[in-house]
Amino acid sequence: MAKTVLKNILQILIILIFNNFLAQKTPEKLPKNAVNDTISKKDTIVVKKETLDDILHTKADDQRRDVPKRMTFLNKNAQVKYQDMQIDADYISIDDNKNLIYARGKQDSLGKIIAPVITTQAGKKYETTEFNYNTKTKQAIAFNARTEESEGVIIAQKTKKYNDSVFAMVRADYTTDDYFIKKKDTAADYFMRAYNIKLIKTKNKSQIVTGPIQMFIEQVPTPLYLPFAILPFSAKRAAGILIPSFGEREDVGFFLNGIGYYQPIGEHFDLKVLADIYTKGSWNLRPQMNYQKKYRYSGNFNADIGTVVRGIKGLDDYTKNSTYRINWTHAQDSKANPFLTFSASVDVVSTKFYNNPLNNNYIFNQNVLNTQQNSTVTLTKRFLKLPVTITGTASYSQNFATGLADLRLPQMNVAVNQFYLFKSKTGVRQGLIENITVNTGFNLTNFVNTKENELFTKEMWDKMQTGLKNNIAIATNTTLAKYFTFSLSANVDNALTTKTLNRFYDPVNNVTVDQINKQFTGYSTFSTTASLQTTLYGMMKFKKGAAIEAVRHMMTPSIGFTYSPDFSSPNFGYYRNYYNANGALTPYSIFEKGIIGSPSSGMVGALGFNIGNNIEMKVKSKSDSTGAKKIKIFESLGLSGSYNFAAKDHPWSILSINGQSSFFNNKLTVNTSLALEPYRIAFTPGQDTGVRTEQFGHFSVQGFNVQLSYPLSSEIFGEKTDYAKKYSTKGEVRNESYYFDDDNYAHFDQAWTLNISANYAYSKGLSRLANKIASVGLDGSIKLTPYWNITGSTHFDMVTKDLAYTRIGFSRDQRSFTINFNWVPFGQYKVYDFFIGIKANILSDALKYKDRSFTQPNTPF
Numbered sequence: 001m002a003k004t005v006l007k008n009i010l011q012i013l014i015i016l017i018f019n020n021f022l023a024q025k026t027p028e029k030l031p032k033n034a035v036n037d038t039i040s041k042k043d044t045i046v047v048k049k050e051t052l053d054d055i056l057h058t059k060a061d062d063q064r065r066d067v068p069k070r071m072t073f074l075n076k077n078a079q080v081k082y083q084d085m086q087i088d089a090d091y092i093s094i095d096d097n098k099n100l101i102y103a104r105g106k107q108d109s110l111g112k113i114i115a116p117v118i119t120t121q122a123g124k125k126y127e128t129t130e131f132n133y134n135t136k137t138k139q140a141i142a143f144n145a146r147t148e149e150s151e152g153v154i155i156a157q158k159t160k161k162y163n164d165s166v167f168a169m170v171r172a173d174y175t176t177d178d179y180f181i182k183k184k185d186t187a188a189d190y191f192m193r194a195y196n197i198k199l200i201k202t203k204n205k206s207q208i209v210t211g212p213i214q215m216f217i218e219q220v221p222t223p224l225y226l227p228f229a230i231l232p233f234s235a236k237r238a239a240g241i242l243i244p245s246f247g248e249r250e251d252v253g254f255f256l257n258g259i260g261y262y263q264p265i266g267e268h269f270d271l272k273v274l275a276d277i278y279t280k281g282s283w284n285l286r287p288q289m290n291y292q293k294k295y296r297y298s299g300n301f302n303a304d305i306g307t308v309v310r311g312i313k314g315l316d317d318y319t320k321n322s323t324y325r326i327n328w329t330h331a332q333d334s335k336a337n338p339f340l341t342f343s344a345s346v347d348v349v350s351t352k353f354y355n356n357p358l359n360n361n362y363i364f365n366q367n368v369l370n371t372q373q374n375s376t377v378t379l380t381k382r383f384l385k386l387p388v389t390i391t392g393t394a395s396y397s398q399n400f401a402t403g404l405a406d407l408r409l410p411q412m413n414v415a416v417n418q419f420y421l422f423k424s425k426t427g428v429r430q431g432l433i434e435n436i437t438v439n440t441g442f443n444l445t446n447f448v449n450t451k452e453n454e455l456f457t458k459e460m461w462d463k464m465q466t467g468l469k470n471n472i473a474i475a476t477n478t479t480l481a482k483y484f485t486f487s488l489s490a491n492v493d494n495a496l497t498t499k500t501l502n503r504f505y506d507p508v509n510n511v512t513v514d515q516i517n518k519q520f521t522g523y524s525t526f527s528t529t530a531s532l533q534t535t536l537y538g539m540m541k542f543k544k545g546a547a548i549e550a551v552r553h554m555m556t557p558s559i560g561f562t563y564s565p566d567f568s569s570p571n572f573g574y575y576r577n578y579y580n581a582n583g584a585l586t587p588y589s590i591f592e593k594g595i596i597g598s599p600s601s602g603m604v605g606a607l608g609f610n611i612g613n614n615i616e617m618k619v620k621s622k623s624d625s626t627g628a629k630k631i632k633i634f635e636s637l638g639l640s641g642s643y644n645f646a647a648k649d650h651p652w653s654i655l656s657i658n659g660q661s662s663f664f665n666n667k668l669t670v671n672t673s674l675a676l677e678p679y680r681i682a683f684t685p686g687q688d689t690g691v692r693t694e695q696f697g698h699f700s701v702q703g704f705n706v707q708l709s710y711p712l713s714s715e716i717f718g719e720k721t722d723y724a725k726k727y728s729t730k731g732e733v734r735n736e737s738y739y740f741d742d743d744n745y746a747h748f749d750q751a752w753t754l755n756i757s758a759n760y761a762y763s764k765g766l767s768r769l770a771n772k773i774a775s776v777g778l779d780g781s782i783k784l785t786p787y788w789n790i791t792g793s794t795h796f797d798m799v800t801k802d803l804a805y806t807r808i809g810f811s812r813d814q815r816s817f818t819i820n821f822n823w824v825p826f827g828q829y830k831v832y833d834f835f836i837g838i839k840a841n842i843l844s845d846a847l848k849y850k851d852r853s854f855t856q857p858n859t860p861f
Contacts, residue, residue: 056135057081060092070096078103082135089117089131099136105129116146122164138163145169147199149206152176152231156197167199173216174208174231176838177816185733189815190217190838194229207231215836217814224836239263242274245820245835249360251310253279257360257833260286268293276358281309284358299330299344308356323356325349339382346375348396351403351452363829364822366805373398387417398452405455408447415441421474432476432488439473447595467596468522470494484534487560495596496522503578503588510581514593523574523591525567525599531560549618549628556612561605562642568601575601605646606653613637636660650692652678654702668710675703681766688768704762712754712780723747734815737786754780774798787813 061076072094074080080087080094080101090106105128106115116127119142127146134140140161147154153176156169175181175191194210208231215224226241244259260274269291276284284306292298304325311317330344354368362368375396382389391413397406420429421436429435448464475489502515538553568575568587580586589598613634621629641655657674680698681690723739724730727747731738738746757777764770779793789811795804806826812819817839823832 053135054083056094058092058094072096085119085121085133087117087119087131087133090115099134101131101133101135103128103131103133113144128159148181149199149208151181153181154197154199154208165201167201169197169199171195172197175816179733179815187219189734190215190817192216192229217836242272243835243837245360245833247360247831247833249278249829249831251829252282252308252358255279255360258286276306276360278309278358281307282358283307286359295333296336297330297332299328302327304353304359306358308358321352321356323350323353323358325353339384341380342378344377346377346396347373348375349373349398351398351400354400357829360831360833363824363831364807364809364833368829369805371400373400387419389415389417391415403451404449405452406447406449407455407460408445410444410446412444413441414443430478432478432486435478436474436476439471439475441471443469443471445469445595465595466498467594468496469596480532484532487531487533488529490526490528492524492526494522494524495591496520497591497594497596499594500590501588501592501594502590503576503592505578505580512580521590522596523567523572523599525564527562527564527604529560529562531558533558547620549620551633552616552618554614557609558611559607559609561607564600564604566601566603566646567599572599574599603646604644606642606644608640608642610638610640632662632666634659634661649694650679652696654678655699664710667712667716668708670706670708672706673704674701676700677702683768690766690768692766700764701762702764705760707757707759709755709757712756714750714752721747721749723749748786750783750785752780752782754778772799775804789813 058072058074058080060074060078062074064073066073074092076090078089078092080092087101087103089103091104093102095102103117105113105117108114113129116129117131119126119128119131125148126142128142129144130142132141142159142161143157145156145159152174154169154172154174156172158170160168162168171193173188173191173193175188177185177188177190179185180188192213192215194213196211198209200207200209208229210229213226213229215222230240240262242258242260242262244256246254246256248254255276255278257276258274259277260272262270262272264270269289272288274286274288276286284304286302286304288300288302290300304323306323308321308323310319326346326348328344328346330342332341332343354362354370357363357368377394379392380389393408393411393413395408395411399405416439418437418439420434421438422434424434444467446464446466448460450460450463454460470493472492473489475487477485477487480486498518498520500517500519500521502517504513504515506513534557536555536557538555539550541550542548574591575587575589577585577587587601589601591598614636615633617631617633618628619631620627637659639655639657642653644651644653655676655678657676659672660670662669676699677692678696678699679692680695681700682693683690727739727741729740730736731740731746735746738748740746755778759773759775761773762770775795775797777793777795781789781791783789791809791811792807794806797804803826806824808823808825810821818837820835820837821832824830
């Protein structure tokens, strides 16, 4: 017994010694995930790291767990929630070994996916047929993924998600078709296909970067290719390629018109660079910059710089011309500074620019008919306490017919606001004295008429004229005998100039010579006018029951007497005489051809008259609630002329008659004017220019003009049909605008407009033969269907029997894009232009269809 106890004690001692020996060893380095025991710091328990960072929630109609394979299978209405991701599918499998979640959409009996996998992450919804997600790397692969971005949708055959910001796609289609996005239609009316796409998403915006991209229309591939594309999904302005129109022009060949690039520059600027390219060698470059600062100013700068090539090099018809156009507009916000404003409208072109337009918009917009171009820069200064306005102007005017240009640089006008000379005693102005008003101001002008190649050269400065003019106008009026308005006025003009004219006849060369003298001189003129005006009313009523109830006539007669002395008198020194080629003493003004004009010659003591008329008719009308309506016979009908008592010959002036009226509920507008010569015009045999005789009373027509315009439309000829009440069946998808009858025929409004204009002008003057102009113009549109629209305009010259400018346009609304075709079949420029434009705003800064820049140019670029 004792031996056994001793043996046990020895065994226990040996175990304690051995354990103590082990405890003296240096412990090995613990793993990072080791957990210390709360009883002893020397004892550790190692826990294996979890494969998931969060709890994975699952549910389905049928769930099965394969423990040995560590797999979970979810069938029917399956759903997985993990962190910010939710997956809804018909079938989902979870592989714990590979950290993979696989989802598949619902299949039919043939294995075709008929319901997609819907994945929602961070509020964004994705639709796919199959979906793989790695919970460890956060990467995913999706097949036939449908992703909605802003106004568009992307469908990619295969998509790989690298992280939450970068997605790579293979064979992806992008469209903005609203019907397809809302799943009203199973096929998009257009899409752009790229075989490699990268979708980059950030907190504030997203964008697509692609390789070569091709446009498909109604599933049909088109030849419209881009080498690359950047599609921004942001409300902000973004850079992008500008899609051109294409077509053919008879003189310069096939073309791409308006291909280019758009680039926003900071917050206040954006830039477009456009190019027009023609197969016969012509080219045009069009930089366009817009700028805007809210509540301060806005403007744009545009240029056209190009070379026009016509004909074949080496042949007689070959020509090569350079053209340019520079346009700048600037407008200041009225709130920016009410006391100092600046504006500019500069438009400078080469002389033959409109004869050689490379931008076809100038042809379609009829700018090629321009005969003059004007530019103006204006600076205006106002004062808070002074009644003065100072305006500085620089202007440039080009005349393409003569090749000459008018330059005013600078021109300054100082205007004093109208003021009353005397104060009112009672607070209400009455009488001639209290109603006296004074208007005055100064105008300084530097002017030259020169050729383009002489601008800012010594020749131009030598021809430059400087003039200063001051006008003082005093006027007053009062009422006489309750019904008459009596007016008095006086005008004083003071003028100064630096150049005068000396004219003489050169018998050696048999020419009249105009010699310009550089000397400082001026003149003063004055005139006075007294006039009397009243208004008369007349009414003629018809018997009761008549179709015409009454005719109302309002007449406003006025007479006035004007006096001014003869400033051609030698006492003033404003006129001189020279002997012409026939030896006759001929007077001329030393200010003739000058910038300030010449004083009038001959004394004026003329009695002028003007009779204005307004005639209306009141007729019965069942459509009017009052039972009658007014018809304007003449809105205005005026007769004016004068008799100069101081004239030695021809005291009567030419009589002028002007009328304006409208008919057919103010639809037909008629404007007319007539000039009558009261003296007989005598013609010498063989001469085409006649002479006014003193035989009064012949009243020959010297000028006549009539203009008519009449707008017609479908609304004038019939009431609009309420198809919703008349027909019970309405179309679907693309046919939503159509209503169908029982025989399945479509019904819709065919709206149309037609503006008819006509002009006839007859001018004779002292010529034997009159000059006549007569033309008829048509401008209209018709909607063949709710989506087909035709527009056109033409003018027919009835004198030459030729068709003038004619344009025909077709447009097709193809749901998410439009197709435009413009054609000019006649005239100097025969051209057609074809353009396909996407309507979605999201592409307006990328594949640009219409600008989303902050300001639009007001010129046809």
